Amino acid sequence: MMRTPFISGRTVCELTFLGWLAFSLMAPRGFAAQPAGATPNRAPLQANAFNMLPLTSVKPAGWLLRELQIQANGLSGHLDEFWPDVGPASGWLGGTGESWERGPYFLDGLVPLAYLTGDERLIAKVKKWVDWTLENQQPDGWIGPARMTDWWPNYVMLKVLTQYQEATGDPRVIPLMQRYFAFQARHLDERPLQKWAIFRWHDEVLSILWLYNRTGDKSLLDLARRMQHLGHDWEAQFADFRYTGKTVKGEGTLADHGVNNGMAMKAAAVWWLLTGDAKDRQNLYQMLAALDRFHGQPNGIFSADEHYAGLDPSQGTELCAVVEAMFSLETDISILGDPALGDRLEKIAYNALPGTLTADAWGHQYDQQANQVMVSVANRRWSTNGPDSNIFGLEPNYGCCTANMHQGWPKFAAHLWMATPDGGLAVVAYGPSEVSALVANGVPVSIAETTDYPFREGVNLGVKTSQAVKFPLVLRIPGWAAGATVGVNGAALEGVKPGEFYRVEREWHNGDSVELHFPMRVVNSTWYNNSLAVERGPLVFSLTIGESWSHLRQTGPATDWEVFPTTPWNYALVVDPKTAVPSFTVTELPVGHQPFSLEGAPVEIAVKARRLPAWQIEDDSAGPLPVSPVTSKQPVETISLVPYGAAKLRITAFPFTQN
């Protein structure tokens, strides 16, 4: 059978209408929480640059809300109905089935998805799981399946519980966490951290600090320090980085493991909250620089299939590493307030994340490739992973991503806006949304962000308030946005600079409007073997390759797909020999129901290219990327590029020719 798994036109209309109807009906009960303030760090913790707002303060809108609704109608909203690992027999529901990380992983995305969409069906699912954990704490304080002894899955469950508490105010959460951390403090010596728990300590420290900020119990800070002491020394790893190439098969360790690194992208910043030492802040940048230099990919993420895999764009990155790196960067921006981290977050969220999911959110890959010319069961040159790692489906390679992928979009939506320490609001990443929060000394305001960003250059912020109120509005100006402008009620403001936060402090009135314009020039960036990637704003563009979707197998409602190319992919971009720049023609198209699909792609870029007949498939991936500049005697053609996330087959790192 050959067909594409994209939602058909008819279904789109039905889903859109039903989704809208359901959403509208549910809004008054499940969705529109009272605005709340952020909880700042208590002394002696360092202050965050921005404080995360309680879950449900930021609600997705526009295409981003549709993305979450598609997810709710896809695997995320149905996985527990047919995938045994999160089914009724889960140990996290009191059963005898899977009793390790998969239940908590699933909930870590399901909780924000349920409360951001206000979908009562999903909220009911959340309650069933969370209630089991809340009602089955052991007398000694242990949580989770009784026979499970690994600390690690509880790190994830604690993140679940903090989100759930923020969304619901459930009074059972905080006492349960107090009892659990007291238990851990008593038993950590006799039951030390093992394996994953050693390398992911920072993810529990986040929850320890969350609780400390709400209770002021200083023994929690001692526990946080013990966790760091017992955990892997990520800062040492990046202060003297030795992992400079692709991991040799069979020699991967937990230190060069992609998902651990995605999670660890928050380690140095979280630790800085306890130390206040500038070298801890700086270590995050050592980490990012090392990953960029030795493993960086044009889609915004580092390669790790399953361990560090080098710069070649035919290497892959595991989906868990993508969503974990996103949550780490959201945490880092909150702590450090660096606008460049927002640029980095958007690059992953708007490229690597959608690029590894099917448009209907029923299938995902384990490993995605920046240059991905065939999706099939085959032995590729991964550092570690198995033959089905790049197919789209239910459980390619291993089921961790099946359970863990759900957090990507919802947590991103929840963290677009944050609170400033002086009673204002900050936009740290852009996307259609509405924030409702308390500003100044407790005045409720909402700001609606109306935009088709990242597909369009304009963003409008509309202020809703019942009274005039003075507060700072802090706006991230992306580093690429030369010529960016900010206006208030039609009047342009001075001093807007790319790569900085721009602060507008004034008395705001109901109906005030802030107009942002971020010029999105097409630029090319340089990658492996001097290849070029084409970027416009936060989006990376890839060659449109004809896709033939081939049904591989069916598991309940979920389909596994292979995808084969039906058009050529071996192109070199033609660049001007004087400027070394290709000439691009940008066409803006309507923003489709699912903008990260070939049918719905809102932007296309036309560029001149010549084919390279010698560049062929090897080991079922694009063969070695020729070192540019290359020569080609093939005729010049015009090729079409679409956003990376829309192209499930693609070339992203192109050779170039000057002839």
Ligand SMILES: [Zn+2]
């Ligand atoms: Zn995974």
